[in-house]
Amino acid sequence: MPELPEVETVVRGLQKVLPGRRIVEVRLGKTDFIEDPAALERELPGSRIAAVRRYGKFLVFDLESPQAGTHKPALLIHLLIHLGMTGQLITCAPDASIAPHTHVFFVLDDGRELRYKDPRRFGNMQMVVQGNGSPLGSLGPDPLEATETEFVQQLRGHRARIKALLLDQSVLRGMGNIYADESLWRARINPMRLASSLKEAELRQLYRAVQTILKEAIRLRGSSISDYVDCSGERGEFQLKHRVYQREGKKCARCKALIRRVIVAGRSSHFCPNCQPVPRARRRKK
DNA sequence: AGCTCTTCCTGAAAGC
């Protein structure tokens, strides 16, 4: 599933081919995951792609839309795309065969197409005209941009479990289930621990683990478990480096104990019971 | 504040 490293990989691929291109036409299939499909069809054709960037798990296309028949400066439009669980953005030739569940086609002025495919349609697409506010405002800092101090600041003191906080986009933007589990294993912190129980040194340890894991995952172009591919259709390789995620019952790479899986904050959470000891239940003497 | 449960959706895997 696309998390920060996968979205970053897609963005870097698109940055090589999209900036400067114009959108000629937008064609839509199923639209129940698009905020205002008619607006996309109406506003995007003719616009120029100025930049493609990542914001948390969102892809953001910065578009300049000329105001036809006026002398006004181009309207700045942001196209936000969240890949959800199974979203894929692929660039291809217009005569490339159409994969099942391809729901959006952006026809470009160089004759190529940018296509959005999403079997489960957990993804989301919406257009934000500059100055109209956007849903991105409520997200926390990017873990790769945050300093150690900021990172510790975001996590300390909460009563929630550390795993829940790592998944909470308003606390940190971009982490998902895979990288939360892998980072906690690396930092030797049990996912069930309450954030308020973590020592300063443990939070710093977690910061370093998150940095290492995310950078290595980006270097290996993300984790391809079932659906994820980059914008050229290439799979990533970080799944080969997973130490706990979806490795229940297998041996811990550090200590050979068997990896366990529990549900924390409604999510599958994988950990080594030996390296990441469960906090001792406080038991009152009777 | 933060937990659980539910919803969205499809395909893969497990169960019978």
Added chain:
DNA sequence: TGCTTTCAGGAAGAGC
């Protein structure tokens, strides 16, 4: 073998 059931999960919303 072939059908049915279960599960996976990012995010949002309800209810507690």
